[in-house]
Amino acid sequence: MSAIAERAAGAQRTVLGFWIYLMTDCVLFATLFATYAVQRNSTNGGPGGAALFDLPYVLVETMLLLTSSFTCGLAVIALQRRNKQLLLRMLAVTFVLGLAFVGLEFNEFRYLVTEGNDWQRSGFLSAYFTLVATHGLHICVGLLWALVLGVQIWRRGLGGNTVKRMTLFSMFWHFLDVVWIFIFSVVYLWSGRL
Amino acid sequence: MSEHKQAHVSQFEPSHGTVNSYIIGFASCIVLTVVAYMVATSTTISNTAAIAIIAGLAIVQCVVQLTRFLHLGAEFKPRWKLLVFAGMLIIVLIVVVGSLWIMNNLNYRMLHSSDQLQEYVESQDGL
Numbered sequence: 001m002s003a004i005a006e007r008a009a010g011a012q013r014t015v016l017g018f019w020i021y022l023m024t025d026c027v028l029f030a031t032l033f034a035t036y037a038v039q040r041n042s043t044n045g046g047p048g049g050a051a052l053f054d055l056p057y058v059l060v061e062t063m064l065l066l067t068s069s070f071t072c073g074l075a076v077i078a079l080q081r082r083n084k085q086l087l088l089r090m091l092a093v094t095f096v097l098g099l100a101f102v103g104l105e106f107n108e109f110r111y112l113v114t115e116g117n118d119w120q121r122s123g124f125l126s127a128y129f130t131l132v133a134t135h136g137l138h139i140c141v142g143l144l145w146a147l148v149l150g151v152q153i154w155r156r157g158l159g160g161n162t163v164k165r166m167t168l169f170s171m172f173w174h175f176l177d178v179v180w181i182f183i184f185s186v187v188y189l190w191s192g193r194l
Numbered sequence: 195m196s197e198h199k200q201a202h203v204s205q206f207e208p209s210h211g212t213v214n215s216y217i218i219g220f221a222s223c224i225v226l227t228v229v230a231y232m233v234a235t236s237t238t239i240s241n242t243a244a245i246a247i248i249a250g251l252a253i254v255q256c257v258v259q260l261t262r263f264l265h266l267g268a269e270f271k272p273r274w275k276l277l278v279f280a281g282m283l284i285i286v287l288i289v290v291v292g293s294l295w296i297m298n299n300l301n302y303r304m305l306h307s308s309d310q311l312q313e314y315v316e317s318q319d320g321l
Binding site: 016019020023024026027030031033034035037038055059062064066068069070073076078171174175177178181182184185186188189190192193194 | 211212249
């Protein structure tokens with residue numbers, strides 16, 4: 001029993017450590033948000049956000065990411081119930097939704113660049129691409145993590161550190177959705193209003 | 195053995211949510227997102243009001259996700275997660291508000307026409 005308690009305490013420490021990492025990541029995003037806020041009108045004669053952003057398209061992206069955050073939570077609950085099938089299914093849904101989000105975002109970037117509105121066009125676009133692509137890069141890392149986690153659970157079952165690792169992944173994934181709320185609001189929804 | 199595993203799981207994190215808690219969180223996030231979107235695209239709401247409402251809805255949704263999905267505030271004492279979160283919030287506010295304040299002030303002082311600048315230099319008796 002004491003060995004189990006010890007292990008639980010160790011896992012708690014890991015979770016706290018990972019939480020502190022997430023908070024420093026918040027500071028990284030805060031600097032990028034500050035840069036974007038300062039540069040929002042520095043369009044250098046080029047188009048601003050209101051002319052560039054397609055809000056219905058971004059709403060679909062937002063819903064995909066929000067739903068994947070929800071299914072990630074369901075995966076954690078499936079693990080609590082020791083239901084491997086449900087866990088793998090929820091993890092797969094989370095992965096596919098995240099992949100769709102990255103695909104839509106990549107398509108959006110490609111459209112902007114082919115129209116000549118790349119990151120070299122203006123200070124505003126530099127700040128925009130840096131902020132949104134940093135989030136997108138985090139999502140890509142999360143997708144890789146989900147893939148590795150899913151394959152290991154599928155092959156080795158729910159033993160070992162599965163609970164701890166699934167907890168850390170779900171924290172990472174939920175955190176990225178929290179960051180996206182602010183990208184959606186500050187970058188996209190405010191674009192026509194500032 | 196399976197009982198031990200169960201004990202391990204339940205001791206590990208006291209703060210995992212239930213299915214209902216996740217569903218309520220998810221549903222309210224969808225509502226908040228759609229309302230924010232409708233406010234942003236509406237033509238009857240003034241710009242200042244729209245910006246304020248969108249900011250308010252974003253903060254509410256952030257709190258919903260932090261409590262329902264990330265279980266912030268559900269840990270036992272000492273609440274280290276909450277403490278680190280508060281520290282992060284202070285740094286973020288300093289960085290964002292400070293940057294906007296300084297750069298807007300700089301813009302205010304720098305963005306004059308060359309005529310105005312000339313006038314200023316002359317009024318100062320040269321440089």
